[in-house]
Amino acid sequence: MSSIAALDFDLVNQSTIKVQPVQNYHEFGLFYQPPNDDNFYHACFKSILQHSENLEDDYDYEFFYGGYYVACKLLPRSLIIDILNKEIYGIDFDVNNLKCKHALTLKQKINLEQSLIPFLQGKVLKGDFSNTSVDQFLTTQPNELGLFYQPPNDINIYNVNCKIALQDYHQNDDDNYDYEFFYEISNDMRHVTCKFLPPFLVISILNKKIYGIDFDVNDLKRKHKLTLQQKLNLEQNLKKLFLYIPEREVRSDSDGNSTISFQGSIESNTTNGLDN
8 A cells, every 4th residue: 555645735835735755644625525525625634642832823614533633614616716727837826826715614514524524434544545546637748828717707627738739730639628729820730639637537537646545547548528609619719718828839859859847937817817
């Protein structure tokens, strides 16, 4: 069984999320979405014997169970997207946002506690966290831009890839996306693909990348049928977003071939589109 990592957000270096491994069950964490709740949470579990009173009060709800102190924090979708983009694509964000407090309703607190306890008993405390990689599905090439994105008027999260269609561009036969479109900017034809990520898959990716908790990566290959409104909304807002990405940089690799990389920061525009 591989070790589980405890999440430690480094507020000194605001471009870094530090993941420090823990060799036992004295302290561990996971990302979680309870039933009948559209929100995402981060839950941190600490043995009562190991618990320190010096921890920062940055949680939104706490309870005790089976010798553990459990602290839960609500993560808005904008923050979920920030964490995903940092972990997968290296896009920085202001990690001070992780310290924002959220007032949970009584129903949310009860639901969290009642659903986390059996979840932990059946899924985590007896779980086998084997080591498989999701990077093969989510990494990008030098001439690609990848990001996680939530368009306006849509509660869903998508994995988006934008490739510049060079003269020798060949589309991958593995069409692992749910919608695609082309658009031209600065005399470049760009191919954009969008993959719908249901909430359970968002949670699975976060838990795998940060805590090493395994899941069936074949779930990333499943196709989802988007509505006409979802497709139109994605295309219109992504085109606006990409207009704000500075011009590409063209350079030569060691073999003398031209490669393309996207320049500039996009961390402020990946959630709910752009201001009109």
